[in-house]
Amino acid sequence: MRDRSTEPSNDRTMPPHAPTIRPVAPSDVFSLAKVYEETARAAYQGIIPHDNLEAMIARRTPGWWRRTLGKGSQTLVLEVDGRIAGYVTFGPSRYGEGEAGSAAPSGEIYEIQVLPTHQGLGFGARLFEAARSALAEEGHEDVMAWAIADNEQAVAFFAHMGGQVFAETRILYRTKTLRRVAFAFRPGVERPVRRA
Ligand SMILES: CC(C)(COP(=O)(O)OP(=O)(O)OC[C@H]1O[C@@H](n2cnc3c(N)ncnc32)[C@H](O)[C@@H]1OP(=O)(O)O)[C@@H](O)C(=O)NCCC(=O)NCCS
Numbered sequence: 705m706r707d708r709s710t711e712p713s714n715d716r717t718m719p720p721h722a723p724t725i726r727p728v729a730p731s732d733v734f735s736l737a738k739v740y741e742e743t744a745r746a747a748y749q750g751i752i753p754h755d756n757l758e759a760m761i762a763r764r765t766p767g768w769w770r771r772t773l774g775k776g777s778q779t780l781v782l783e784v785d786g787r788i789a790g791y792v793t794f795g796p797s798r799y800g801e802g803e804a805g806s807a808a809p810s811g812e813i814y815e816i817q818v819l820p821t822h823q824g825l826g827f828g829a830r831l832f833e834a835a836r837s838a839l840a841e842e843g844h845e846d847v848m849a850w851a852i853a854d855n856e857q858a859v860a861f862f863a864h865m866g867g868q869v870f871a872e873t874r875i876l877y878r879t880k881t882l883r884r885v886a887f888a889f890r891p892g893v894e895r896p897v898r899r900a
Pocket residue numbers: 743744747814815816817818819822823824825826827828829830850851855856857858860861864865897898899
């Protein structure tokens with residue numbers, strides 16, 4: 705009888721695939737809607753007023769993603785064990801001039817999201833660096849990203865990735881006004897040393 709013990713197998717004993725970052729595929733739209741819903745709710749609950757947050761989430765249907773993908777932005781997804789656990793969207797900066805007349809970076813990371821269950825494991829940094837490389841290849845060496853100032857996790861993350869605040873603005877909701885800060889990431893401004 706043939707010995708199958710050394711042959712590759714498709715059964716559940718196969719080790720999980722290594723996490724990968726790849727360009728988005730049309731069939732990812734359901735996962736993207738799910739990742740946004742879970743991540744945004746966890747990140748913004750208690751920061752963005754409830755009704756506004758729920759409206760933001762309700763808008764991001766698979767159909768919204770289908771209509772939006774590729775229209776002026778690029779998307780990379782993080783796949784862990786065959787499932788989408790995060791994504792980053794990016795493209796040309798949508799911002800004009802920075803504070804005090806300093807030119808705004810020409811590239812922008814529009815949104816970066818990692819499922820709460822997968823945060824703190826280095827995936828955000830990998831997505832961020834992948835987007836930054838893709839932007840650099842298109843000539844966008846300087847990159848920017850917005851964060852709501854009360855979103856401490858995002859602010860800490862962007863600062864940790866070497867970002868420096870160069871502009872700020874306000875978002876008006878019916879019951880609340882939130883401050884939004886813009887980080888610039890420029891070559892030569894190194895990421896701080898990794899924590900022990
Ligand atoms: C912000 C976000 C993308 C970071 O992703 P992550 O996978 O948790 O981050 P990583 O594990 O890759 O961390 C990268 C670095 O940032 C640091 N960092 C991340 N979160 C931090 C926090 N809350 N406080 C301090 N440092 C933090 C990490 O220590 C790490 O540094 P190290 O490599 O030296 O250890 C993720 O938390 C997220 O999706 N948040 C909700 C959505 C959001 O707010 N997105 C940003 C605005 S669009």
